[in-house]
Amino acid sequence: MQNIGSKIFTVFIIGLLGTLLYLTVFSDGLGQAPSVSVKTSQGQTIQLDKPLKPVLVNFWATSCPGCIKEMPEMAKMKQALGDRFELVAISMQYDPKEQVEKFIANNPYPFTFVMDSDGKLAKAFGDVLLTPTSFLIAPNGRIVYQIVGELQFEQVAERIKRMSPQL
Structure with missing residues (x-):
């Protein structure tokens, strides 16, 4: 038995x-992205369920070693792929605002930082609790990649290239 x-x-x-x-x-497809919007560093609004181009959403915290470790690699990917996609780094609600602001000031990465001060963004993405957690959203608003833990950069970059061919 x-x-x-x-x-x-x-x-x-x-x-x-x-x-x-x-x-x-x-x-x-891992489902539709939530119907929420974020503002980019340039002041543009991205509706995440209708983004028009790929968007990589990364939930992170200043207290997360893996998050801090992958930030320079995310910056390299953003520089290499440029405007073919948006990269939005969302700090967790529990991260002190002053600590997040200090990190951003000391690390001027070429992507958008958003503070989830009320926890609504983490909740909209299925109650994200662990960091780093990332979602790649296709131009049609479908989540096509999700990972809890550090990104697999080559895989994500290839998916972005396939979704946004350069002309």
Whole structure:
């Protein structure tokens, strides 16, 4: 009997891991982006469920080592791909405003920073609690990539290139 139970458990775990892999890597859609808007550094408003070009949304915190580690790589990706996509870094509600402002002042990265002071943005994206958490939104408003943890930069850059071919 124990052998049958362990086989069922193993099949369940393999199925669960397969589903997670499919949803995070191979799926063309993880649902519609929430109907929220953010302002870019240039003062433009992006409606995240209708962005017109790809948008990478990154939830981060100053207390998160992985978040701080990936910021320079995100900056390199933004510089390399330029206007082919928008990059929005959203600080978590629990992050002290002064600490976030100091970080941004000391690290003038070439993307938009947004403070989620009331937690509404994290809630809109499914109650984001862990950082870093990132979402890549296609021009049609569909979430096509999601990860909890550091970004897989080559994979994300390739998806952005496919969604926004340069003419």
